[in-house]
Amino acid sequence: MSINQQITAALSGMVAGNIWPLEKPANEDPDEFIVYNPEAEYLDYGDNADLDADMSYQVHWFKRGHANYLSARSMIRRKLREAGFLIEPSAYAAYERDQSGSSTQVGTGWTHVVISCRAEDE
Secondary structure (H helix, E strand, C coil), X not given: CCHHHHHHHHHHHHXXXXXXXXXXXXXCCCCEEEEEEEEEEEEEEEXXXXXXXXXXXXXXXXXXXXXXXXXXXXXXXXXXXXXXXXEXXXXXXXXXXXXXXXXXXXXXXXXXXXXXXXXXXX
């Protein structure tokens, strides 16, 4: 299973399947969703060759409006750990105004939390 598949499998249930790599599709407008993206690659060298690689990913959780993110952040971390990921320090949580306008035109912003995780690239 690829890292993308592992992240999707681990977190899909908590956002009713609203999870995508890289960005949310423009035609989707859920009140809660996750997008994730690669952050960095770490190579392990031996005998002057890159033998193994780890990849770190940023997992972005969004919920419409002002939301208490603490339980969601804990659940994401727990589910990623259970899926075999190492959680890295990631102290980002913010309220962001919706500058683009949503298809529902509710005119609110998003609570946005970023969690970094790492796994062996296969």
